[in-house]
Amino acid sequence: MLNTLAEMLSYPFLVRALVVGVLVSLCASLLGASLVLKRYSMIGDGLSHVGFAALAVAYAMNAAPLAVAIPVCVVCAFLLLQLKDSSKIKGDAATALLCSGALAVGVMTISLTTGMNTDVCNYMFGSILAMSRGDVVLSVLLSAAVLILYVLFYNRIFAVTFDETFSSATGTRTRLYNMVIAFLTAITVVLGMRMMGTLLISSLIVFPSLTAMRVCRKFKSTIFLSAILSVACFMLGLVVSYLGSVPTGACIVVTDIAVFFVFFEMERLKERGGSR
Amino acid sequence: MIKRTIACLLAGLLLALTLTACGSPAASKSAAASASAEAGSEKLSVVCTNFPEYDFVRQIVGDKADVTMLLKPGAESHSYEPTPQDIITIQNSGLFVYVGGDSDEWVADVLQSMDQSKMTVFKLMDAVDLVEEELVEGMQPEAGESDSSAAAETPEMDEHVWTSPVNAMKIVQKLSDTLCTLDAANQDTYKANTEAYLAQLKKLDGDFRQVIGSAKRKEIIVGDRFPFRYFCKEYGLTYYAAFPGCSTDTEADASTVAFLIKKVREDQIPVVFHIELSNEQMCNSICEATGAKSELLNAVHNVSDSDFKAGATYVSLMEHNVDVLKEALN
Amino acid sequence: MSLLTCRDVSFSYEGTTVLTGLNFSVEAGDYLCVVGENGAGKSTLLKGLLRLKKPSEGEILTGEGLKSEEIGYLPQQTAAQKDFPASVLEVVLSGRLNRLGCRPFYGAADRADVREKLALLGIEGLKDRCYRDLSGGQQQRVLLARALCATKKLLLLDEPVTGLDPIMTADLYRVIGMLHRERGITVIMVSHDVRGAVEQSDRVLHLGNRQLFYGPSEEYRESRLGRCFLGGAAC
Numbered sequence: 001m002l003n004t005l006a007e008m009l010s011y012p013f014l015v016r017a018l019v020v021g022v023l024v025s026l027c028a029s030l031l032g033a034s035l036v037l038k039r040y041s042m043i044g045d046g047l048s049h050v051g052f053a054a055l056a057v058a059y060a061m062n063a064a065p066l067a068v069a070i071p072v073c074v075v076c077a078f079l080l081l082q083l084k085d086s087s088k089i090k091g092d093a094a095t096a097l098l099c100s101g102a103l104a105v106g107v108m109t110i111s112l113t114t115g116m117n118t119d120v121c122n123y124m125f126g127s128i129l130a131m132s133r134g135d136v137v138l139s140v141l142l143s144a145a146v147l148i149l150y151v152l153f154y155n156r157i158f159a160v161t162f163d164e165t166f167s168s169a170t171g172t173r174t175r176l177y178n179m180v181i182a183f184l185t186a187i188t189v190v191l192g193m194r195m196m197g198t199l200l201i202s203s204l205i206v207f208p209s210l211t212a213m214r215v216c217r218k219f220k221s222t223i224f225l226s227a228i229l230s231v232a233c234f235m236l237g238l239v240v241s242y243l244g245s246v247p248t249g250a251c252i253v254v255t256d257i258a259v260f261f262v263f264f265e266m267e268r269l270k271e272r273g274g275s276r
Numbered sequence: 277m278i279k280r281t282i283a284c285l286l287a288g289l290l291l292a293l294t295l296t297a298c299g300s301p302a303a304s305k306s307a308a309a310s311a312s313a314e315a316g317s318e319k320l321s322v323v324c325t326n327f328p329e330y331d332f333v334r335q336i337v338g339d340k341a342d343v344t345m346l347l348k349p350g351a352e353s354h355s356y357e358p359t360p361q362d363i364i365t366i367q368n369s370g371l372f373v374y375v376g377g378d379s380d381e382w383v384a385d386v387l388q389s390m391d392q393s394k395m396t397v398f399k400l401m402d403a404v405d406l407v408e409e410e411l412v413e414g415m416q417p418e419a420g421e422s423d424s425s426a427a428a429e430t431p432e433m434d435e436h437v438w439t440s441p442v443n444a445m446k447i448v449q450k451l452s453d454t455l456c457t458l459d460a461a462n463q464d465t466y467k468a469n470t471e472a473y474l475a476q477l478k479k480l481d482g483d484f485r486q487v488i489g490s491a492k493r494k495e496i497i498v499g500d501r502f503p504f505r506y507f508c509k510e511y512g513l514t515y516y517a518a519f520p521g522c523s524t525d526t527e528a529d530a531s532t533v534a535f536l537i538k539k540v541r542e543d544q545i546p547v548v549f550h551i552e553l554s555n556e557q558m559c560n561s562i563c564e565a566t567g568a569k570s571e572l573l574n575a576v577h578n579v580s581d582s583d584f585k586a587g588a589t590y591v592s593l594m595e596h597n598v599d600v601l602k603e604a605l606n
Numbered sequence: 607m608s609l610l611t612c613r614d615v616s617f618s619y620e621g622t623t624v625l626t627g628l629n630f631s632v633e634a635g636d637y638l639c640v641v642g643e644n645g646a647g648k649s650t651l652l653k654g655l656l657r658l659k660k661p662s663e664g665e666i667l668t669g670e671g672l673k674s675e676e677i678g679y680l681p682q683q684t685a686a687q688k689d690f691p692a693s694v695l696e697v698v699l700s701g702r703l704n705r706l707g708c709r710p711f712y713g714a715a716d717r718a719d720v721r722e723k724l725a726l727l728g729i730e731g732l733k734d735r736c737y738r739d740l741s742g743g744q745q746q747r748v749l750l751a752r753a754l755c756a757t758k759k760l761l762l763l764d765e766p767v768t769g770l771d772p773i774m775t776a777d778l779y780r781v782i783g784m785l786h787r788e789r790g791i792t793v794i795m796v797s798h799d800v801r802g803a804v805e806q807s808d809r810v811l812h813l814g815n816r817q818l819f820y821g822p823s824e825e826y827r828e829s830r831l832g833r834c835f836l837g838g839a840a841c
Contacts, residue, residue, distance in 0.1 A: 011537065013561040014530060039686050053290065075286055105290055113350075122555065128530055129557040152710045159700040162690060169656040169679045170704040170756045217736035218693040242530040245416070 008242055016131040017195060017248070021234050023143040024192040028201075029208035029230035030150050031185050033223050034161045036209045039092075043080055044202030046095040046102075047189040050076045052123055052198045053106035060113040066138070069190045077182035082175075126197030126249035128241075135191060142187050149180060150223070157181075158219055196249040204230065207256040214260075214267040233259055320459045323369040325380060326353050327578045328438040329400065331590040332448050333373065335473045336455055340462045344369075349584035350553065353577040354379045354522050358386065369395060371458055373451070376401035377435020379522075396458060403450045404443045406433045407505050409521040414535040415502075416519055434521055436503035439575055440510040441481040441594065445474055476591050483598045484511055491605035496573075497540055499533075499559035500550040503575040518558055522577075533561055540566045547604035549573035552593075553580065571600040608669055609634045609760060609792055610655065615664035617650045623662065625650050627816040632794065632809075634670060634759070637786050639803035639823075640796045641835065642813035648796045651813065652764055655794070670759075676704070678757030678791075680749050682764050687737075694732045694740075694748050698724065701755030723751040727781060743774030750781065754791075761785070763795040767802065775799070779806050800835060 008014045028044075035043055051069050058068035080094060089097070122130065150157065159167040160177045168174045185205075193201040208230035209222065216222040237252030244251070320341040324330040330345040337343065346362050347353055356379065358366075366372050367390055374380045376399040387397065409432045437443050452470040456463035488494065488511045495514045498504070502517035516539050518532050540548060540562060548568045550559035552575060563570045574593045583593075608631035615628035625647030632638055640648050653659040654666060656679060678701070690697075695717075702716040724730045727747045732740065737748065746766060753761055763782070767775040783806055785791050797803035804810055810826040812819040812835065819831050826832040 007534070008530075011530075011534060011561070011565050013533070013564065037686060037690060057290065072286070072290075075282065079282065079286075122557075127557060129533070129561050155700065155703060155706065155710070155712065158692070158696065159703050162692060162697065162700060163681065163687060165658070165681050166679055166752070167700075167703065168658055169677065169681075169762075170701070172703055213691045216691050217734075217739075219691060219696050222691045242534075245529045245531045248530070 004239060004243065008239070013129050013131070014242070016133070016136055017128045018235070018238060020131045020135050020139045020191065021195060021238060021252075022231050023139040024188060024195070025204055025208075025230040025234040026227055027143055027146040027184065027188045028192060028204040029226045030146055030223060031181060031188060032205035032207075033209040033212075033219075033226055034157060034181055035185065036206055036213075037161050038164075040081070040095075041206050042092060042095045042099070042202070043077070043185065044189055044205040046080060046098040047073050047077055047186055048193045048198045048201045049099045049106070050102040051190050051193050053102040053109070055123055056106035056109045060109050066134075066190065070187060073186035073190050074183055077186040078179060081178045081182040122197075123194070124198050125247060126193070126195050126200060128195060128248045130194040135194070138187075139191055142184065142191065146184055146188075149184070153177070154220075162219075196252065200249045200253050203253045203256060204234075207253070207260055208233070211256070211260045211263045214263040215270070229259060320370045320455070321368065322371045322373065322455075323366050324373045325356070325375060325383075328444070328576050328590055329373045329375070332444070332451055332473075333455070335589070336448065336452050336466055336469050337462070338465065338469055340465055341455070341459065347578050349579055349581040351578060352553065356382075358382060363390075366390070367395075371396045371398060371454065373398045374400070375435050375437070377433065379435065396454065398451065398454055400437055400447055401433065401435060403447045404437050404506075406437070407509060408432060409434045409505065411520050412516060414516050414532065414539065416529050416532045432521070434503075434505040436522070436575060436577075437506055438590075439504050440506040441477050441484065442510050443506055444590065445477045445481070448473060448477065480591055480594055480598070483595070484601070487598055487602045488513065488605065491602075493543070493545075493605055495543060495545065496549060496601075496604055497536060497543075497545050497562075498549045498551070498573065499536055499562045499570075500554050500556075503551065503577070504573070533558055537562050537565045540568055545604070546606075547571050547600065549600070549604070551575045551577075553578060569603075571604065573597055573600060608632060609636075609672055610794075611667040611669070613664050613667065615654065615661045615666060617647065617654055617659060618662040619650075625813065625815055626663075628664065629817060630811060630820045632792060634792055635786075635790055636809055637783075637793045637807045638795070638809045638811060639807035640794065640811045640813065641798075641800050641803060642818075645815075646813040647815055648813055649764065652762060652794075652796055655762060672759055676757050676759060678753035678755075678761045680746070680753045680761065680763045680766055682768065683745065683749070688745070689738050692737050693734055694724075694729070694737055695720065695734060697737050697748055698751045698755055701752035704756055719755055720751070723754045726754070726785075727751050741774075742770050743777060746770065746774075746778055747781065750778075754785070758791070760792045761794070763793065763797075765796055765798060767797065767799050775802065782806070804832075804836065 008018075032044075035041065051073050054069040054072040055065050058065045061068075076098060080098070156167075156172055156177060159172055160174050164174050188205075189201055192204055196204060208226035211229055212222045212225035216225055233255045234252055237255040238248060240246070240255070241248040241251035320337075322333050322337070322341055322343045323346065324333055324343065325346050327345065327347065327349075330343060333341075333343050344365060346358065346365070347356055363386055366386065372395055374383050374397075376383070438447065448470060452466055456466050459466070494512060495516075496508070498515060498517040500517065501519045501522040502515065503522050504515065505521070507513075508515050516536060518536065536548075539545070546568055547570075548559050548562050548566075549571055550556045550573070552572060556570065559570045562568065574597055576590055576593050579588050579593070611631040612628040616623055616626040618624060628651070640651060642648050650659065654661055656677060698720045699712055699716060702712060702719060705716070706712065721730065721733075724733060727750060729744065729747050729751065732744060732748070737745065740748065750766075753763075761782075766782070767778055770778065779802060782793060782795070786793050793807075795803055795807065804823055804826060807823055809821065810819065810823050810832070811817070812826070812831060819826060819829060827836065
């Protein structure tokens with residue numbers, strides 16, 4: 001095992017993939033806990049499709065991809081998280097609109113300019129080679145921001161996630177916290193989708209917290225466990241994909257699924273044991 | 277209210293960007309099509325699917341016939357799907373040239389549904405001897421194919437027949453014969469152009485033989501898809517690459533990249549190749565890990581828009597290959 | 607100076623007035639219940655009192671040193687919350703958020719306050735249980751404890767007994783009544799359980815897109831409006 005790791009670390013592209021992947025998984029799981037509990041699980045999908053469209057347009061205009069994708073995704077994230085229950089289009093419908101609409105815009109742009117090619121497929125399914133030095137720097141900054149937010153503002157994030165109305169009523173600036181979560185989620189999605197792929201990045205956001213919620217009784221332990229699980233599954237998935245010559249993104253998600261079922265079983269056994 | 281405004285602005289912006297980004301290519305194609313329709317029924321109209329055919333025909337006929345290329349410059353040749361406009365263009369042509377491999381599977385269906393009485397069809401893969409796609413050590417097998425141990429059900433013939441100048445000469449000769457039969461009025465011009473062009477191709481062949489013959493090693497490494505079977509076979513080069521042929525696989529496996537890196541280090545290869553219109557990520561990763569130089573080995577499936585406008589030809593692009601090969605093999 | 611005063615207040619959504627003519631004041635120690643048919647504007651009023659919605663006309667004044675962050679609120683539970691993986695301690699602690707100021711973490715004083723409120727409501731034993739494993743009545747008590755942590759003076763309750771069976775309902779009313787009598791907390795309760803609410807409270811505010819009645823509960827029971835509504839007939 002150690003030999004494999006040493007071997008993997010001798011390739012700079014793998015080192016970059018590891019660093020960015022671990023950091024993005026960490027951020028995704030932390031943000032995911034809040035998003036899943038606010039019933040915004042599909043936001044990762046929505047934002048990744050918007051990111052795909054933005055990347056396609058950037059590609060067609062020969063512009064720097066991140067410079068176009070990040071602002072567009074941030075704006076969409078703000079819009080989505082600001083939708084209240086009383087609005088005419090509810091959260092899930094709005095996400096669905098964005099998902100397919102953005103994907104269609106992206107595909108049209110690509111077919112009108114260069115035609116479907118390998119780059120498009122790489123965006124859809126991710127590529128382990130896609131991480132550049134700039135990505136590493138950005139992911140370090142992003143993780144620092146997310147960690148600071150979650151450590152210093154943990155209690156406020158909890159209050160806003162558990163009960164937004166109560167928090168507003170008692171004087172917390174819920175709008176601000178929603179904006180910050182939206183902003184960080186957008187950046188996480190754009191960074192992660194180049195490695196995991198448009199279609200798979202949302203699983204990094206959703207799976208770890210769902211798994212942790214099977215067995216945790218406190219919010220704090222839920223957050224800790226989902227962060228640990230996320231990073232562990234990422235690393236395991238990366239190593240397995242390297243050894244088994246399978247696509248990285250899918251391998252990581254399959255690992256997540258397997259771990260989810262393990263914890264699901266644990267919950268069931270605990271319930272059954274408890275009720276006897 | 278503000279949210280709605282922002283949403284509308286965003287939608288409008290995305291739409292505007294999409295429309296501007298696709299300005300010229302679509303416009304130029306329709307202009308060319310209408311021009312050839314107007315120019316008159318006297319000139320023979322030839323429709324080609326990809327760039328090498330287009331260039332060959334262009335060199336033979338000069339301006340005595342109308343030549344159209346279905347593939348847009350810069351587009352991916354392996355995932356090309358014809359639009360209804362394209363099918364009409366094929367229907368109205370006098371000569372339709374296509375390769376006949378995996379990427380041209382759509383041709384069979386389209387031709388079946390067409391009235392072929394006024395049209396001649398030329399298949400590139402009929403003009404030369406064919407070779408199978410082969411899996412060499414370190415390659416990532418195509419999705420759906422079992423390991424090399426299983427017997428192949430229908431061997432997949434490599435479709436990149438034009439990469440060898442010797443094959444190109446055979447194709448050009450046969451194309452010329454067909455064109456002369458179809459357009460007897462201009463056959464003298466055609467024959468003369470063909471002679472001149474064959475001479476160019478012969479010189480190209482000679483250049484390759486000279487470079488490879490005097491080279492220190494006869495091995496190339498391509499950190500990309502591999503369309504050079506015919507080329508390597510003709511000139512006796514061994515090769516390692518990431519994918520056999522031009523597989524539809526795009527996800528680069530970490531272990532494939534690792535194998536190629538090891539090979540480059542072992543055999544002390546100074547140059548790693550990538551093909552045209554590629555994102556070059558795999559090649560760059562290999563070069564980063566080994567210190568080798570990344571160079572383009574052009575397989576001439578298609579050319580970029582800027583190259584097309586600058587007047588690139590099969591010969592000019594292959595001449596670039598001669599130079600980089602010299603560097604790689606020494 | 608009353609604790610809370612509404613002077614000629616109106617609320618509207620997107621230009622349409624949904625509630626108007628609000629003129630009432632709540633004194634410290636009052637127990638007010640807000641009743642009315644569906645769509646009468648009860649939740650709108652609550653949102654206004656919580657400063658979640660600005661009135662389109664008139665003003666809402668607070669007196670006796672009541673700061674807007676000092677209102678304890680028991681909202682209706684959402685489905686998402688019923689399934690939330692948090693411990694009771696964490697949920698009730700979040701009621702102390704408005705007193706945190708710039709500090710990032712809760713201190714010993716906060717935890718002591720939480721324990722006191724839990725004991726007051728008789729749910730101290732549930733401190734480390736997971737919120738989603740509790741029954742409906744227990745969850746309401748936890749949220750009530752949270753609301754109490756946020757205030758010493760005023761409690762706003764939004765349909766607190768909806769979805770509870772009769773025993774839990776009676777239980778919750780008993781607890782609220784106890785808080786009102788023994789702690790002197792002012793209570794404003796929006797409810798669909800008209801009979802129970804009017805019985806518990808000492809003042810009634812009846813809304814029907816405008817203020818239809820405001821006064822002591824006995825008067826309400828005698829009034830034509832009250833007799834109609836309590837009798838179950840539309841008027």
